[in-house]
Amino acid sequence: MADEPLILAMCCHYCAYAAADLAGSMRLQYPGNVRVLRLPCTGKLEVNYLMAAFERGVDGVIVAGCLEGGCHFLEGNLRARRRVERARKLLAEIGLEPERLEMFNLSSAEGPRFAEIVTTMVERLKRFGTSPLRPDPTRIERGVQEMNQQAEAMLAGDKR
Amino acid sequence: MIVADRKKIPQIRDMVKNHRRVLLVGCGTCVTVCLAGGEREVGILGSALRMALRLQHHDVVVDECTIERQCEDAFIDILAQRAPEYDAICSLGCGAGVQALAERFSNIAVYPGLNTQFMGILESQGVWTEKCSGCGNCLLGEFAGICPITRCAKHLLNGPCGGSRGGKCEVNANIDCGWQLIHDRAGKLGILDPFEQIVPPHDWSTGLDGGPRKVVREDQCIAGLGPKS
Numbered sequence: 001m002a003d004e005p006l007i008l009a010m011c012c013h014y015c016a017y018a019a020a021d022l023a024g025s026m027r028l029q030y031p032g033n034v035r036v037l038r039l040p041c042t043g044k045l046e047v048n049y050l051m052a053a054f055e056r057g058v059d060g061v062i063v064a065g066c067l068e069g070g071c072h073f074l075e076g077n078l079r080a081r082r083r084v085e086r087a088r089k090l091l092a093e094i095g096l097e098p099e100r101l102e103m104f105n106l107s108s109a110e111g112p113r114f115a116e117i118v119t120t121m122v123e124r125l126k127r128f129g130t131s132p133l134r135p136d137p138t139r140i141e142r143g144v145q146e147m148n149q150q151a152e153a154m155l156a157g158d159k160r
Numbered sequence: 161m162i163v164a165d166r167k168k169i170p171q172i173r174d175m176v177k178n179h180r181r182v183l184l185v186g187c188g189t190c191v192t193v194c195l196a197g198g199e200r201e202v203g204i205l206g207s208a209l210r211m212a213l214r215l216q217h218h219d220v221v222v223d224e225c226t227i228e229r230q231c232e233d234a235f236i237d238i239l240a241q242r243a244p245e246y247d248a249i250c251s252l253g254c255g256a257g258v259q260a261l262a263e264r265f266s267n268i269a270v271y272p273g274l275n276t277q278f279m280g281i282l283e284s285q286g287v288w289t290e291k292c293s294g295c296g297n298c299l300l301g302e303f304a305g306i307c308p309i310t311r312c313a314k315h316l317l318n319g320p321c322g323g324s325r326g327g328k329c330e331v332n333a334n335i336d337c338g339w340q341l342i343h344d345r346a347g348k349l350g351i352l353d354p355f356e357q358i359v360p361p362h363d364w365s366t367g368l369d370g371g372p373r374k375v376v377r378e379d380q381c382i383a384g385l386g387p388k389s
Contacts, residue, residue: 048200051207090204093169094212133211 005059005125006134007034007118008144010049012042014072015108016064022111030115031122034062035144037151041065042103043076050087050101056143057134060125062117063103070107077105097128161190161281162254163288164197164274166205172250173212175271179220179248184209184273185239185261186226187253194288196274197252199226205252205273230257236264243268296366296373302354304346309362311338317359 011017017038023030039045042065053061063084065077081103088098102121106113176182184202192198206224213220225242229235230253239261243249248269251258255276262270278290293310299317300307309315313331320339323330327340346352364370 046200048203048207051204051211055207055211090169090208094208095215096211132215 003130004031005033005122005128005130006057006144007060007062007121007125008053008058008147009034009036009062009064009118010039010042010045011036011062012065012072012077013038013040015066015070016104016106016114018108019064019106019110019114022108023114024111026111028111028115030118033122033125034118035148037144037148038155039151040155041071041073041076042080043071043073045080045083047083047087047090050084051090052147054091054096054100054131054133057131058144059128059131059134060100060102060121062121063101064114064117065103065105067105067107096131096133099124100128100131161193161279162256162276163194163278163280163290164191164254164276165194166196166201166252166274167272169205169208169212172205172209172271172273173216173218176209176220176222176248176250177213177216177218179246179269181221181223181246182209182248182250183239183243183246184222184224184250184252185230186224187230187251187257188226188228189231191253191257191274192226193282195286197254202226202252209250230254231260233260233264236260239264294367295362295364296370297363299362302359303342304349304351306338306342306345308338308342311336311341313338315362317362 009016009020011020017036020036042063045063050061050063063080065080066072068077071077084101084103088101091098091101104117106117184206186192186197186199186202188198191201195201202224206222210222213222223246225239227235227238230251243265246268248271249261249265250271250273251261252273253261254274255272258270258272279292279294280288280290283289290310292307295309299309308317308319312319313329313335314321316339319342320337321330324337324340327337329335329337343352343355346355366373
């Protein structure tokens with residue numbers, strides 16, 4: 001697994017997260033390289049989240065939001081796309097391939113598309129190779145787990 | 161407010177790459193509002209700079225902090241204890257902030273992370289435009305509230321010139337002709353008559369041509385803590 005790409009998928013609660021769940025329910029096979037991080041909406045995404053992920057050494061990031069026009073909060077996914085574009089420009093300035101970051105739009109009914117997106121990204125990142133910023137693998141796993149826990153804690157806080 | 165934008169990351173990387181410990185310092189006023197140098201931008205640049213340095217195998221520690229206002233020494237106090245731990249500071253303040261930090265920390269290299277652009281306003285979300293050149297002798301009252309020095313590419317006080325076409329400037333078709341704006345607004349206000357008079361040359365001695373300027377309010381000065389000569 002050490003040479004396999006590690007991907008962080010930042011998924012909207014209302015679409016891609018449900019699509020990932022559906023992919024599981026449908027018993028679809030897709031590469032196990034992806035770690036899913038649930039966002040209340042991709043509009044919650046900030047450029048510094050993306051920078052933090054790459055700084056911790058993930059090989060690629062998928063941002064997955066609702067179909068355009070279908071955002072639960074009207075335009076969160078449109079804002080996310082602009083932020084992703086800005087982050088891609090930053091990656092190019094830094095010296096990383098901007099294609100390591102990509103935004104996709106899908107609905108909660110598209111489990112197979114989620115599997116397809118992950119497969120596409122894994123193939124692309126295998127071509128790019130491991131991120132030159134990747135520390136040892138256990139540290140990455142810990143970093144992703146920490147981010148997950150922080151996000152879940154924030155969501156739990158929102159519900160109260 | 162003062163409007164600025166960030167320098168390119170390779171340029172900032174090359175400025176700091178030979179240092180060991182660098183402190184990125186943001187500013188909580190103008191540059192926060194124009195999304196160039198506030199706490200969030202410091203965070204983004206911090207990550208980006210660490211990555212850019214690591215990719216070129218430069219072993220530099222980059223830490224981040226943001227203070228309320230860089231252009232006042234009292235607010236820089238908060239850095240007094242922390243700054244000596246670093247051999248360079250990269251300021252995400254305007255040019256005034258960078259120089260205030262350089263004056264305060266005489267033994268630490270200080271670099272600008274931003275290009276300070278102009279004094280302007282928020283035209284629409286994400287778009288800022290220049291409105292004031294800080295000439296030290298405001299003429300807005302005589303030009304219907306629109307500055308001919310800033311808004312006319314040629315700084316004409318007796319405009320428009322022959323390059324005004326359809327309300328646009330010959331310098332750039334995306335720029336409104338400042339003098340067209342002045343005439344349109346003065347016409348609406350019914351104050352066009354004064355424009356028949358020739359306006360004498362502007363007194364630039366109050367501007368930057370007279371050297372760096374200083375404003376002194378003697379009633380506000382504290383005895384023994386007067387302005388530096």
